[in-house]
Amino acid sequence: MWKWIAGGAAVLLLLVAGTCYWGLKKFSEGGGSTAVMIGASPDRVFASLADPDSLATWVDVGSMVSSERHGLLQEGDSFRIARPARKGAGGDITTWRVVASVPGRSLTLRIVSDSLGKVALISRYDSLSVVGDSTRLSTTYGAEIVDSARRSTRDSSKGESAVLGFAQKLIIAAMRLATEQDLPRLKARVEKR
DSSP states (O other): OHHHHHHHHHHHHHHHHHHHHHHHHHHHTTTTEEEEEESSOHHHHHHHHSOHHHHHHHSTTTOEEEESSOSSOOTTOEEEEEOOOBTTBOOOEEEEEEEEEETTTEEEEEEEESGGGGTEEEEEEEEEEEETTEEEEEEEEEEEEOHHHHHHHHTSOHHHHHHHHHHHHHHHHHHHHHHHHHHHHHHHHHHHO
């Protein structure tokens, strides 16, 4: 009888592990990139993408966006996004810094303060290109595991490095999924004008 119980538990464990593996593959299969076509010029799209006053209208509904100055973001500028508390969890505040800005073409941002900052350096690259009379906005995320976390695994097992790689994929996939919810709101805002 114990053999049947142990066998059943092993089969159940394999099913759970397989489901988790399949779920991770589906969750991260899009990588760190997403894109949307917007029926407007690159300059109009960039104006909504790179203006903190505009960000508040399409980034994560209910969030508050603040910046030290108004107008288009320039290299070195920073802004904060304060998300509201949700179902038992307190809201978080993320500060982004502009690494590079080419009006009408691209915007590169990096998170400078966040709860994930101790684990990974997260960056976002937005690229705009003309396609007919529309603009293709491509957003790509990158996450680099912080050296102190990596250093602790260099002398450890390969399993710990695999866990960090897994965490890196999860961070990028989660950021991409959040952006996939934001971009339709940006599209609607720009095309409504």
